[in-house]
Amino acid sequence: MPAAPEAKFSEETVLWVKQHTPKLITFAISRPEHYRFSAGQFSRLGFRDGAGFIWRAYSVVSAEYADTLEYFAVLIEGGPMSARLADLQAGDRILLDKTATGFLLPERFADGRDLIMLCTGSGIAPFLSILQQPQIWQRFERLALVHSVSFANELIFNQRIAELAQHPLVGEYSSQFTFQTVLTREHLAGALDKRLPELLHNGELATALKLNFSPQHSRFMICGNPAMVKDTFKTLLDMGFAMHRNKVPGQIMMENGF
Structure with a gap:
């Protein structure tokens, strides 16, 4: 029954x-x-x-x-x-x-050296959870979080992200981490000012993060509005990266933000 x-x-x-x-x-x-x-x-x-x-x-x-x-x-x-x-x-x-769900899980990547988390708006939420797990810092040599919003007042988690350096469980790994903000409708010192697909395509994001993106070392997780997810995924495909599937390992995981 x-x-x-x-x-x-x-x-x-x-x-x-x-x-x-x-x-x-x-x-x-x-x-x-x-x-x-x-x-x-x-x-x-x-x-x-x-x-x-x-x-x-x-x-x-x-x-x-x-x-x-x-x-x-x-x-x-x-x-x-x-x-x-x-x-x-x-x-x-x-x-x-009673049942949580979703497959935006970094442990699904079988390998990789650098984890790059790309998000817009509320798509930052799962990455805030992930960044509080010691295992993720031990697994990857470099972690990067990129949060894109329209206006500066939408960057509501900047202070919390800065406080990860004092977190009792992950603070010791903070030197491995880079946080990059992106504003698409306003200018702010230190923030990039183009959409994520363009920043990937023109190399600005890799430069800002001080990372060399490559299928061998880079693993991308994408979460945010559907248009961004779709366009960013296509850009990464054009750059030589592939979707990660359970039976076919790749370098990209993605999920529309909620």
Whole structure:
């Protein structure tokens, strides 16, 4: 007999909500003891909606070992889930699907020396989780995170990324890490100012990261808006890189941001 719908999710408590801009929020919910996920995966969060439910996927920002679950959301005008999240307050209840999913997992790469994480907007979320895992720093010699947004006020995680140098589990590896910001509609000192596909194609990104991209050593993970993911993937293919598949090892993994 199929399990009742309620058996497939738990009801959790919203612990805090922070609104960074009119469209960007982060929030944390209680983590049930049974909930397991791998850094890079996403949760399905939901609300009761009349006689039914409304569900959306959000990548987990938290480390695998964290006591709570943190998420980053971009509020979309007219979006039914965004309307719920816009009114979210500490103490509210939210539904959590009991099964995390997703294949944006760096451990799927069988080899490689440099891990380059490319993202736009909320696509940074899975990489924030990945960067809190000691194993990833031990696995790769160099890690690079590139976050592309439209305006400087959308770079809401810069301070947290800087604080990785003092992180009790990964801080000792901070010399292996490079963080590069990209602004496409505003100029800011230290930030690049073109779309990620163009920065790859013209060599600016490799220069900024001080890395030589090659199929032998470079492994790319891409997460963000579908247009960026599609165009960046095509650019990497043109540069001689290949999609990673379970039975056919390659150098690229990608996922649309949630």
